[in-house]
Every structure is written in structure tokens, then in C-alpha cells.
Amino acid sequence: xxxxxxxxxxxxxxxxxxRREAEWQRLDPRMLLVHPIREVIRFLPVLVVFVLAxxxxxxxxWQLLGVAFxxxxxxxxxxxTSFRIAAGRIELRRGLLNRHVLSTPVDRVRTVDLTSSPIxxxxxxTKLRIGTGTASTSDEDRIDxxxxxLDRARALREELLHTSTTDDEVATAAPERDVVTFDPAWVRxxxxxxSGVVIGAAALGAASQLLQAVxxxxxxxxxxxxxxxxxxxxxxxxxVLAFVVLISLLxxxxxxxxxxxxxxxxxxSATWHLTRxxxxxxxxxxxxxxxxxxxxxxxxxxxxARGARLSAIVTGLDKSQQGSSALVPPAPRTVxxxxxxxxxxxxxxxxxxxxxxxxxxxxxxxxRALLPALVPAVACVVAxxxxxxxxxxxxxxxxxxxxxxxxxxxxxxxxxxxxGHVVARSGSVVRRRRILEVDHVIGWNFQSTWFQRxxxxxxxxxxxxxxxxxxxxxxxxxxxxxxVAGAALPELIGQFTGTSR
Amino acid sequence: xxxxxxxxxxxxxxSPRARLMWTVEALAQAVVLAIVPVVLVGPVxxxxxxxxxxxxxxxxxxxxxxxxPRWRYLVHRWEVTDTAVYTQTGWWTRERRIAPMSRxxxxxxxxxxxxxxxxxxxxxVTTASAAGALAIAGLDKDVARRLVDELTIKADAVEGDAT
Numbered sequence: 001x002x003x004x005x006x007x008x009x010x011x012x013x014x015x016x017x018x019r020r021e022a023e024w025q026r027l028d029p030r031m032l033l034v035h036p037i038r039e040v041i042r043f044l045p046v047l048v049v050f051v052l053a054x055x056x057x058x059x060x061x062w063q064l065l066g067v068a069f070x071x072x073x074x075x076x077x078x079x080x081t082s083f084r085i086a087a088g089r090i091e092l093r094r095g096l097l098n099r100h101v102l103s104t105p106v107d108r109v110r111t112v113d114l115t116s117s118p119i120x121x122x123x124x125x126t127k128l129r130i131g132t133g134t135a136s137t138s139d140e141d142r143i144d145x146x147x148x149x150l151d152r153a154r155a156l157r158e159e160l161l162h163t164s165t166t167d168d169e170v171a172t173a174a175p176e177r178d179v180v181t182f183d184p185a186w187v188r189x190x191x192x193x194x195s196g197v198v199i200g201a202a203a204l205g206a207a208s209q210l211l212q213a214v215x216x217x218x219x220x221x222x223x224x225x226x227x228x229x230x231x232x233x234x235x236x237x238x239x240v241l242a243f244v245v246l247i248s249l250l251x252x253x254x255x256x257x258x259x260x261x262x263x264x265x266x267x268x269s270a271t272w273h274l275t276r277x278x279x280x281x282x283x284x285x286x287x288x289x290x291x292x293x294x295x296x297x298x299x300x301x302x303x304x305a306r307g308a309r310l311s312a313i314v315t316g317l318d319k320s321q322q323g324s325s326a327l328v329p330p331a332p333r334t335v336x337x338x339x340x341x342x343x344x345x346x347x348x349x350x351x352x353x354x355x356x357x358x359x360x361x362x363x364x365x366x367x368r369a370l371l372p373a374l375v376p377a378v379a380c381v382v383a384x385x386x387x388x389x390x391x392x393x394x395x396x397x398x399x400x401x402x403x404x405x406x407x408x409x410x411x412x413x414x415x416x417x418x419x420g421h422v423v424a425r426s427g428s429v430v431r432r433r434r435i436l437e438v439d440h441v442i443g444w445n446f447q448s449t450w451f452q453r454x455x456x457x458x459x460x461x462x463x464x465x466x467x468x469x470x471x472x473x474x475x476x477x478x479x480x481x482x483x484v485a486g487a488a489l490p491e492l493i494g495q496f497t498g499t500s501r
Numbered sequence: 502x503x504x505x506x507x508x509x510x511x512x513x514x515x516s517p518r519a520r521l522m523w524t525v526e527a528l529a530q531a532v533v534l535a536i537v538p539v540v541l542v543g544p545v546x547x548x549x550x551x552x553x554x555x556x557x558x559x560x561x562x563x564x565x566x567x568x569x570p571r572w573r574y575l576v577h578r579w580e581v582t583d584t585a586v587y588t589q590t591g592w593w594t595r596e597r598r599i600a601p602m603s604r605x606x607x608x609x610x611x612x613x614x615x616x617x618x619x620x621x622x623x624x625x626v627t628t629a630s631a632a633g634a635l636a637i638a639g640l641d642k643d644v645a646r647r648l649v650d651e652l653t654i655k656a657d658a659v660e661g662d663a664t
Contacts, residue, residue: 315629442600442601442604442629442630442633443598443599443600443601443628443630445596445597445598445599445632445633446508446596446597446598447594447595447596448594448595448596449593449595450593453595461632463600463628463630463632465630469630469632469633470630470632470633478507478508479507482506482508485599489601491584492584492585492601493508493599495582495584496508496511496580496585496587496599497508497509498506498509
């Protein structure tokens with residue numbers, strides 16, 4: 001890795017954008033339109049009060065002030081923000097009272113995101129966010145160039161990422177091509193994901209709060225519900241159905257808003273490029289070197305509908321920044337697998353059959369699922385025997401549910417070491433196949449509780465610098481754990497095996 | 502490799518004084534745990550505990566203080582080679598961690614209030630992964646010092662940028 005010579009920056013081969021950016025300059029003047037609109041929206045509650053006050057007091061100046069203030073604020077923001085890219089650093093100055101100067105070396109740039117809200121899009125602008133993998137999550141510390149013309153932002157992105165990659169072969173790589181493109185039929189997967197249901201339920205919860213606030217439920221009485229010709233027995237399933245339909249519609253809405261027009265593209269400079277969004281469009285770029293692996297997740301609902309979703313394990317992006325590591329939204333499994341093969345640059349880790357973990361690992365799945373389920377089941381039986389109403393026996397349903405869960409978990413469990421990748425799969429409610437490139441494995445952890453040791457099992461954990469920071473192979477036989485770890489990093493593990501134990 | 506040899510334990514034990522330190526620690530935890538029901542039954546008087554529960558609690562806490570520090574001492578081991586650090590920690594859950602020298606980012610030397618009483622120290626080795634920090638607790642202070650120096654030199658000598 002060669003350090004760029006900072007004194008002669010920008011280097012002669014730097015693109016036109018980087019050279020143009022060397023002087024302090026403002027963002028696009030069209031932001032003068034965006035800021036006031038945004039400020040007006042932010043000050044909307046205050047403005048409403050102003051308007052009400054005007055009708056009460058009759059003063060015309062008040063009204064003027066209410067509009068002038070947001071506009072002045074927007075103007076100030078525009079005038080006090082400037083940036084430059086010089087001497088190998090990106091610098092951003094902003095703030096009127098608190099002057100902020102943010103600065104980062106160009107070769108630290110890991111991701112470049114373009115986000116365009118509807119107002120931005122109307123004016124042909126975009127917000128360029130530079131990600132350096134910093135641990136800070138404060139908005140103050142983000143390098144956002146809010147308001148650049150779209151094509152200029154794209155050119156700048158290309159050059160920033162090009163400078164940060166040190167490979168020379170990059171420029172000669174294959175032409176740009178789409179790997180995954182959005183299909184409107186995918187929205188059928190939206191209600192089947194946990195997040196879709198959560199979004200729907202949250203919206204519904206907010207609505208019921210509102211109804212509660214206006215006293216809807218107090219006025220609701222069973223007599224009123226007694227619609228002639230429709231019995232209560234029929235009404236309850238109908239209400240449940242309506243609830244399900246409503247949540248489905250809301251989650252579909254959420255899916256469409258975030259993922260409409262989704263496209264995963266392989267760019268010429270060997271980066272991965274994601275575009276999506278219905279109103280606000282987002283363009284995310286991931287550097288290939290930083291993609292340590294992928295996670296193929298199948299929540300139960302998605303799995304039953306033969307769907308899945310894909311996210312990348314990105315070095316330097318941790319859990320809190322997972323938004324920029326999603327690779328494919330809930331989509332058909334075949335599409336997701338194809339994308340995974342492309343991103344990993346090899347089909348083997350996705351398709352290879354997994355090694356099962358044996359009967360002892362299976363027994364652990366059964367005991368761990370059944371024992372917790374046994375407690376409420378036994379409690380219900382005892383309660384009924386003590387004279388409680390017999391419908392409590394419905395609590396026994398936990399047992400078959402737990403059994404199904406255990407059986408599915410046993411089936412999910414598996415691992416493999418193939419084509420330079422560690423593959424681990426586990427889980428039932430959310431089944432995940434994690435694939436991590438061996439080059440990105442930092443070290444190995446072997447965890448085993450007393451129970452696990454008695455069964456000769458261990459949980460093998462590959463630590464890495466991205467995503468969840470680790471990929472765990474659950475309850476693998478001890479000697480197989482050592483074999484996998486040793487096969488992946490032979491010199492590292494080899495020196496600690498043998499002789500006594 | 503048909504049947505690979507099993508992973509052996511790391512070669513070095515921690516200082517025997519660590520047993521005493523962990524006993525004091527366990528004793529403190531047991532006292533705190535015992536105070537809660539004593540206060541609830543005594544001054545606050547919201548709880549009534551039968552005599553056999555007291556006996557049971559006492560036995561469990563006594564066993565915890567007597568057994569766990571020794572168990573911990575038997576498990577805690579470490580080893581440093583030219584290319585790797587290998588630790589084994591825990592008691593009920595045993596955790597073995599192996600990290601290559603080339604991936605070491607920082608080496609911390611910490612002497613807590615309690616460990617200073619016993620002349621002990623903890624050496625923590627971190628890597629770029631938040632899940633991969635290796636901590637060796639209960640080291641003799643001088644051993645820990647030497648270990649930090651050794652690790653620093655070795656980590657420096659290995660090629661790579663630790664990511």
C-alpha cells in the first residue's frame with residue numbers, strides 16, 4: 001500500500017472533479033430553495049400558531065416574520081457551509097455560531113451514499129454522504145455535502161472511491177452491469193418479514209392511540225356491534241381478517257417506499273452499487289475489498305414463501321450502520337442466491353451441502369426447546385387439576401410448537417468450509433446462512449459450557465471486523481471445530497494442537 | 502488430515518494468587534446477594550422466608566465462594582508464541598480464543614483496585630473485531646509487564662496493518 005504524496009495533491013492523474021474541488025466553495029445555489037422549504041416544514045407547528053395569532057391580533061407583520069425567519073435560516077445555512085477537497089483531504093466547514101470544520105483523508109473513504117429527497121429530486125440535486133467507518137454516530141460528525149447536482153455528485157463519488165482503492169487493475173475491469181433489478185411482484189414478500197409486520201403494527205398502534213384519545217373505545221359497546229344478521233362468532237374472524245389485511249397493506253407500503261426501483265449494480269471500478277427508493281432515492285456504494293461476506297436471512301414467513309434477503313458483512317461498518325449493508329431486500333430465494341454468488345465471486349459457498357452437527361447437537365436443540373415449553377404446559381395442567389377452568393389446557397399447545405421449532409432448528413444447523421469461505425447456518429424463526437471469507441477471519445474463539453463439553457460440542461466463532469463482528473458455528477463437535485479452524489488458518493491453529501489436552 | 506489432534510490447553514497458568522483474589526471477589530458478590538433477602542425480611546419486612554430456604558441459600562453461596570475461584574484458576578491459562586496469542590478463560594462456560602499476532606491492534610495493561618492488593622494485573626489484547634478481545638486476568642504484575650513488552654515487540658515485528 002503506497003501513501004499518496006500529499007504535497008502534490010491532487011495528483012496529475014486525478015479526475016477533473018477532484019481538481020475542481022480544490023478551492024473552498026459553496027454547495028449548489030439551488031439549495032436556497034430546498035432549505036427554506038425544509039425549514040418551513042420544520043417550523044410548521046410554530047407557523048400554525050402564528051397564523052392563529054394573526055387572526056386573533058390582526059397584525060400583518062407577524063405573518064411576514066413567520067415566513068421570513070425560515071428563509072433567513074436557510075440562507076444562512078447556505079452561506080456558512082463550504083467544502084473543498086485539497087491536499088488529500090476532504091474538508092467541510094459549517095455553522096454560524098459554532099464553527100465546525102470536518103476533515104478526513106481521501107483514502108479513508110469507505111462508502112459514498114447519495115440520498116435525494118423529493119425536493120432534491122425536483123431540482124436535480126442530491127445529498128452526498130461520505131462514510132469513513134468512524135465509530136461516531138453523531139450527526140455533527142458526518143460529512144454530508146447536502147446539495148450537489150446529481151451528475152457532479154456521481155462523478156465525485158467515482159473519483160473518491162477510485163482514489164481510495166489502491167488496485168490499478170480497477171480501471172480495466174469489466175463494464176458496468178446490473179446484477180439484480182427490482183420486480184414489482186416482490187412486494188408479496190413484504191408482509192412476511194418481521195420488520196414489515198412491526199411497521200404495520202406500529203402504524204396500527206398509533207391509530208388506536210388516536211382513537212383512544214378521541215374516546216372511540218368508550219363509545220363502542222357490544223350492543224352497537226350487534227349488526228343484524230351477523231353474529232359475534234362471525235364478526236371476530238372478520239375483524240381479525242381486516243387486521244391482517246391492514247397490516248399487510250401497511251407493510252407493503254413501507255416496502256414499496258424504501259425499495260421501489262431497487263438495483264444492484266457492479267460498477268467498472270469494482271464496487272457494488274445499490275439504488276432504491278420511491279420518493280427519497282438512495283444510492284449506496286460498497287467497495288469490493290471491504291465486503292467480507294454475506295448473510296442470507298430467511299425469516300420463517302419468507303422461507304415458507306421461498307423468499308430470502310441478503311446483506312453484506314462489510315469491514316468497518318458495524319451493526320449500527322447496517323442500513324448501508326443491505327444487499328437485496330426480501331425477494332425470491334433464487335434471485336437472492338444468484339446475487340450472493342455474484343457478490344462472493346464464487347457459487348460454491350452458497351450451493352455447497354452443509355455438514356450436519358450430529359445427534360448430540362440435535363439433542364441439545366430438543367432439550368433447549370422443550371424444557372422452557374414444559375414449564376407453562378405443566379403449570380396449566382396443575383392449574384386445571386386444582387380446579388381452574390379447563391380452557392387453560394390450551395396452554396399445552398406450547399409443546400407441539402416447541403417440538404416443531406426444535407425439529408426445524410436441527411434441520412437448519414450446519415456448516416462448511418468451501419472455496420475459501422466459512423459457511424454457518426442456524427436458526428428457525430430467522431434462519432441465517434452466514435458466509436465469511438477466510439481472509440477476513442481475524443481469529444477463532446471456541447466456547448463451550450459445561451453441558452456442551454459433556455456432549456463433546458463447542459461453539460466455534462470466527463471473529464471479523466465487520467457486521468456482527470463474529471460468525472458463530474453453533475454446537476459443532478469439538479474435533480470438527482478444530483478441523484475447520486485449522487483448515488482455514490493452518491499456521492495459527494496448528495501450533496496449539498497435539499500432545500496433551 | 503483424517504482425525505485432527507485436539508486443541509491442547511495453553512501452556513501457562515496465571516498467578517496462584519489469582520485464586521485468593523477471585524475468592525475475595527466471590528465473597529463480596531455472595532455478601533451482596535445475601536444482603537438483599539436479609540433486608541427484605543428484616544428491616545423492610547415484606548418477605549417471609551422459611552428456615553430451610555436460608556440454609557439452602559447459605560449452602561449455595563458457600564459453594565460458590567469455595568468452588569468457583571478454584572475452578573476458574575484451573576481453567577484460566579494463556580500462551581504467547583511468535584505468531585499468536587492463545588487464552589482460555591471462564592469456568593462454567595469455557596472460552597478459548599486464538600488471535601494471530603499480525604491482527605493485534607492494542608495491548609492494555611490494567612491493574613484494578615482489588616488486583617493491586619494482590620499484586621496482580623490484567624492484560625487485554627484487542628483486534629479489529631469487537632468479538633475478538635483476549636483478556637488474561639490474574640497475572641503477576643511483573644509477568645504482565647513483561648508480557649506487554651513482549652507482545653508489543655512481536656506485534657510490531659509482524660507484517661500487516663492489523664485489519
